[in-house]
Amino acid sequence: xxxxxxxxxxxxxxxxxxxxxxxxxxxxxxxxxxxxxxxxxxxxxxxxxxxxxxxxxxxxxxxxxxxxxxxxxxxxxxxxxxxxxxxxxxxxxxxxxxxxxxxxxxxxxxxxxxxxxxxxxxxxxxxxxxxxxxxxxxxxxxxxxxxxxxxxxxxxxxxxxxxxxxxxxxxxxxxxxxx
Amino acid sequence: xxxxxxxxxxxxxxxxxxxxxxxxxxxxxxxxxxxxxxxxxxxxxxxxxxxxxxxxxxxxxxxxxxxxxxxxxxxxxxxxxxxxxxxxxxxxxxxxxxxxxxxxxxxxxxxx
Ligand SMILES: [Cu+2]
Numbered sequence: 001x002x003x004x005x006x007x008x009x010x011x012x013x014x015x016x017x018x019x020x021x022x023x024x025x026x027x028x029x030x031x032x033x034x035x036x037x038x039x040x041x042x043x044x045x046x047x048x049x050x051x052x053x054x055x056x057x058x059x060x061x062x063x064x065x066x067x068x069x070x071x072x073x074x075x076x077x078x079x080x081x082x083x084x085x086x087x088x089x090x091x092x093x094x095x096x097x098x099x100x101x102x103x104x105x106x107x108x109x110x111x112x113x114x115x116x117x118x119x120x121x122x123x124x125x126x127x128x129x130x131x132x133x134x135x136x137x138x139x140x141x142x143x144x145x146x147x148x149x150x151x152x153x154x155x156x157x158x159x160x161x162x163x164x165x166x167x168x169x170x171x172x173x174x175x176x177x178x179x
Numbered sequence: 180x181x182x183x184x185x186x187x188x189x190x191x192x193x194x195x196x197x198x199x200x201x202x203x204x205x206x207x208x209x210x211x212x213x214x215x216x217x218x219x220x221x222x223x224x225x226x227x228x229x230x231x232x233x234x235x236x237x238x239x240x241x242x243x244x245x246x247x248x249x250x251x252x253x254x255x256x257x258x259x260x261x262x263x264x265x266x267x268x269x270x271x272x273x274x275x276x277x278x279x280x281x282x283x284x285x286x287x288x289x290x291x
Contacts, residue, residue: 069280069281072244072245072280073243073244073245073280076243076244076245076260077243077244080260155243158242158243159243161220161221161242161243161244162244165221165244165281165283168283169281169283
């Protein structure tokens with residue numbers, strides 16, 4: 001198993017554990033463009049599914065508004081990613097990093113589905129903040145510097161603007177709800 | 180309109196004029212300018228704008244994320260990437276607005 005894959009798994013494990021410590025974004029940067037596109041899509045899709053879980057389980061207005069924002073924005077970013085791949089006649093490539101992101105997310109959903117009320121809301125808010133912090137670090141420090149296709153680089157830059165706005169919004173949600 | 184006093188008549192006249200202005204877009208834009216507010220990287224640019232009464236402002240979203248420009252007196256509705264909406268400002272006043280999805284995004288239009 002290559003060092004890159006091990007590092008990716010370690011990062012995903014940290015995310016799954018809800019760690020907010022600095023991920024080693026440098027090591028997740030060895031993916032090729034089509035693997036990056038896949039991982040970025042999966043990262044957005046995970047957050048859309050987090051949001052649907054929140055809409056199913058939370059009555060908190062701030063949580064529900066945030067979840068609706070995540071669905072609206074991540075769907076827009078992922079639609080743009082699919083449109084670009086179609087234009088480039090390229091297929092995103094599944095990879096160990098995407099797989100480890102999904103594994104972490106599935107473990108998290110199992111855990112979150114047991115919660116309700118304020119416990120769910122606090123857990124969702126804290127997880128959204130940690131998730132965006134980690135994803136933003138990977139996108140800005142590994143994905144954007146390493147991708148070769150100029151259009152994919154531009155798309156990731158625009159996606160990062162969106163995710164950074166979410167991170168700020170998540171900070172506010174954590175402050176409002178408490179953790 | 181005999182039930183109205185002088186003040187009532189004045190209000191009625193003003194209402195009529197406004198109603199007339201609102202159904203006469205050609206007349207309305209004839210004396211105003213047009214301006215553009217770009218929505219880019221989660222900011223309105225320019226965030227502060229001064230225009231003469233009767234102007235129109237076109238809001239255009241350049242971001243991947245959908246945005247709105249929403250104030251008490253106007254609302255662009257949801258603007259997806261590269262979508263735009265022209266809003267008329269027939270009356271002088273201060274018009275603060277924000278994006279109803281990302282509320283930290285704010286702007287202000289002064290209509291002179
Ligand atoms: Cu917005």
